[in-house]
Amino acid sequence: MKTDEGADSVYRNMTTFLLEKEPGFGTHGGITIPGKIDKLGYKGVETTEMVLDNHRVPASSILGGTDGRGKGFYQMMDGVEVGRVNVAARACGIMIRAFELAIAYAQQRRTFGKQIVDHQAIAFKLAEMATKVEAGHLMMVNAARKKDSGQRNDVEAGMAKYLASEYCYEVTTDSFRIHGGYGYSKEYEIERLFREAPFMLIGEGTSEVQKRIISRALLRDYKLS
Numbered sequence: 001m002k003t004d005e006g007a008d009s010v011y012r013n014m015t016t017f018l019l020e021k022e023p024g025f026g027t028h029g030g031i032t033i034p035g036k037i038d039k040l041g042y043k044g045v046e047t048t049e050m051v052l053d054n055h056r057v058p059a060s061s062i063l064g065g066t067d068g069r070g071k072g073f074y075q076m077m078d079g080v081e082v083g084r085v086n087v088a089a090r091a092c093g094i095m096i097r098a099f100e101l102a103i104a105y106a107q108q109r110r111t112f113g114k115q116i117v118d119h120q121a122i123a124f125k126l127a128e129m130a131t132k133v134e135a136g137h138l139m140m141v142n143a144a145r146k147k148d149s150g151q152r153n154d155v156e157a158g159m160a161k162y163l164a165s166e167y168c169y170e171v172t173t174d175s176f177r178i179h180g181g182y183g184y185s186k187e188y189e190i191e192r193l194f195r196e197a198p199f200m201l202i203g204e205g206t207s208e209v210q211k212r213i214i215s216r217a218l219l220r221d222y223k224l225s
């Protein structure tokens, strides 16, 4: 929450508060939880909003105590670096499963007298998908290891999140195509994965935001003196 509008930097005008709320939806003491948002996918987790209106809390609810005042931006960004690796890992999980479904289906379905995997167009698609899965996974593990070693991983996490989520979207779409008409039916698992993939492009910052972070760091490292 923005707390110090007069702060000399946007990085120092936010503070994190820990709030208690009543369970469930509705309005209680200045906190409104309007209700569940109906979504394309990501249905295992409920998503809602929290609206604050004249809700007062004591200074003791600041994260980090009174020393935490104005440190909200850094606290949130620390969480976001882990969160971006988390989304990259989720993207890997979705695309690995989409690939497994595609390579199995391609060996079952026959058209024009042969398994569809024997059409080079399908075999090459599978080769591209497997390469994307491998690349996304390696970048995600690289970003996780850097954070694990106690170093900042903003660029690696941004690159991993960007690449894994874009590849997840592409691999899932290719798996959907390989399933032909069956992929459009809820009877087949790929239909759900096809709906899960887009959120990976958005959550914890869009691809455009990752590219801003990556390009800024590149210009810092490769600045002409």
Ligand SMILES: Cc1cc2nc3c(=O)[nH]c(=O)nc-3n(C[C@H](O)[C@H](O)[C@H](O)COP(=O)(O)OP(=O)(O)OC[C@H]3O[C@@H](n4cnc5c(N)ncnc54)[C@H](O)[C@@H]3O)c2cc1C
Pocket: 039, 042, 047, 199, 202, 203, 204, 205, 206, 207, 208, 209, 212
């Ligand atoms: C199901 C769901 C759950 C979520 N859960 C959480 C959560 O738990 N915690 C949380 O903090 N957030 C959560 N979010 C929010 C999510 O992180 C944001 O929606 C996401 O980061 C995109 O921000 P935005 O919606 O404000 O898009 P906007 O910032 O409005 O972006 C709109 C478009 O403009 C582009 N854009 C914006 N700024 C720039 C720029 N500077 N340069 C170029 N292009 C730009 C974007 O890439 C995008 O294409 C959730 C979102 C969803 C859908």
